[in-house]
Amino acid sequence: MIPQITEKPQVIALFSQGLDSILAIKIIQQQGLKVHAIKFITPFFGYEIKGHEAKFCDQVKSTYAIDLSIIDLTDDYLHMLAAPQYGYGKNFNPCLDCKIMMLSQARILAETWQAASIVTGEVVGQRPFSQRRDTMRRIEKLSLTEGLLLRPLSAKLLTPTKAEESGLIDREQLFDFSGRGRKPQIALAEKMKLTNYPTPAGGCxxxxxxxxxxxxxxxxxxxxxxxxxxxxxxxxxxxxxxxxxxxxxxxxxxxxxxxxxxxxxxxxxxxxxxxxxxxxxxxxxxxxxxxxxxxxxxxxxxxxxxxxxxxxxxxxxxxxxxxxxxxxx
Ligand code: SF4
Known part of the structure; x- marks a missing residue:
């Protein structure tokens, strides 16, 4: 499941299609780093892209200047869903296992492409469970992405990653957003002149x-x-x-x-x-x-x-x- 790309990126990003992941990628791109984004799909999220992957990636490239590849996780995901190691959420959502699966996949890509960091648009405290600080740390540990996983929107509230410590990414230009409010993200989007970003979609x-x-x-x-x-x-x-x-x-x-x-x-x-x-x-x-x-x-x-x-x-x-x-x- 390694996408074919022409130039290895310095940073990999998870692209959810939402504003936060777009902002996170833009913040890193503005530091002059080459980012390649990944969007994972399964029948439960993003599956409308199936069969139109190239068109979708072209649209993202022309709209946001983001290089993107689509990875279909369906086979592994459907097996995992039968018995997720960390159980289900309120419904049949295996959030912990799902995140671990995506980040583990991103880690393999980072190793293959020798990328220095994996970026996500997560914000501390934005979601009641999965974006709690302790859960975020646990997910890092279980996906073996400690020191690799960077959340530019909340980075100043979190332990510095290796890419920040080495100076590849300037921590000073990262943010300290937290909580459920959307105002800081919207203000940042305006500052970056990002106008046509998607509204929060139906999700998973x-x-x-x-x-x-x-x-x-x-x-x-x-x-x-x-x-x-x-x-x-x-x-x-x-x-x-x-x-x-x-x-x-x-x-x-x-x-x-x-x-x-x-x-x-x-x-x-x-x-x-x-x-x-x-x-x-x-x-x-x-x-x-x-x-x-x-x-x-x-x-x-x-x-x-x-x-x-x-x-x-x-x-x-x-x-x-x-x-x-x-x-x-
Ligand atoms: S809500 Fe998000 S983390 Fe949870 S199962 Fe769905 S896609 Fe995965």
């Missing part, structure tokens, strides 16, 4: 209680869900089956249906009404569950009051139809 889907609950259901089975399973969970109504890793999803509206059709591959059954427009249903499971999926599809469609409804399905190159008969009163 694992902190969304509804979505996290769906993901957790799939993880009740020993098998690790696929990225496609998890991407499908982002849309429609979700019905887990007896085997917890199997499910039915019914699109709620046109957009859901489009996204479900775009996401489901040959491993899933795709169902629709044969004789009228209506929702799309996705079934992950066995053929014997087709009547149940068809019945749920009927109930969530305009055909819900009809006595007999024909539903067509396909699964890879296989296809067929079935008729759902409703018992008469």
């Amino acid at each position: 889907l694992l902190t969304d209680p509804g979505f996290a609950k769906r993901v957790k259901t799939l993880y009740q089975e020993a098998e690790i869900p696929t990225a496609t399973d998890l991407n499908l969970l982002k849309f429609g109504r979700f019905y887990p089956l007896d085997k917890a890793s199997d499910f039915i999803i019914i699109g709620r509206h046109h957009d859901d249906n489009q996204q479900l059709l775009k996401t489901a591959d040959h491993n899933y059954f795709i169902l629709h009404l044969a004789d009228m427009a209506g929702p799309i249903a996705i079934l992950k499971g066995n053929k014997k569950e087709l009547p149940l999926a068809a019945e749920k599809l009927r109930r969530h469609s305009k055909a819900k009051n009809l006595r007999s409804v024909k539903v067509e399905w396909r699964h890879g190159s296989e296809s067929g139809s079935l008729t759902i008969e409703t018992a008469q009163d």
Whole structure:
């Protein structure tokens, strides 16, 4: 997972797309250092970039003059999520393990490129748990990035890193921001003439209680869900089956249906009404569950009051139809 780059950077930065990480990178660039930023993606964050990585990196380069590479952590991440060493947060978010994984990956890059520092946009006290001073120190220790990890926005409140001690990075030009307020960052952005920075985005889907609950259901089975399973969970109504890793999803509206059709591959059954427009249903499971999926599809469609409804399905190159008969009163 080492990105191909033309010139080795002096500093690596984690790029979250938010203002803080942009500022952190700009602060270091202004000291004349070559920075290469990394954005990690998984089905839970940043996955909209998947398949458009080059375009996204070009946009970041032209908007912020930041060199960026995208690293997809999905495989390792989905395995880690089954049993994170440091447990889950309030939902199904394995924040400590997640941060350790990203920083460990950044450390490997730093070693490979002989970069002197890893920069993040973290601010002491900005988040209740993960940006508490003691947690920040713990994460450094566990990811083996002590002395390497530099947070330019809060650096003056933290122990100097090796790059500051060696004089490569001038500590005097770093900051002492802390807490949840955004004013110092906004003022700094204005001073740097950064106007078109993104507003705080939705962030990590694992902190969304509804979505996290769906993901957790799939993880009740020993098998690790696929990225496609998890991407499908982002849309429609979700019905887990007896085997917890199997499910039915019914699109709620046109957009859901489009996204479900775009996401489901040959491993899933795709169902629709044969004789009228209506929702799309996705079934992950066995053929014997087709009547149940068809019945749920009927109930969530305009055909819900009809006595007999024909539903067509396909699964890879296989296809067929079935008729759902409703018992008469
Ligand atoms: S909120 Fe999500 S992306 Fe952020 S540290 Fe936690 S698990 Fe990782």
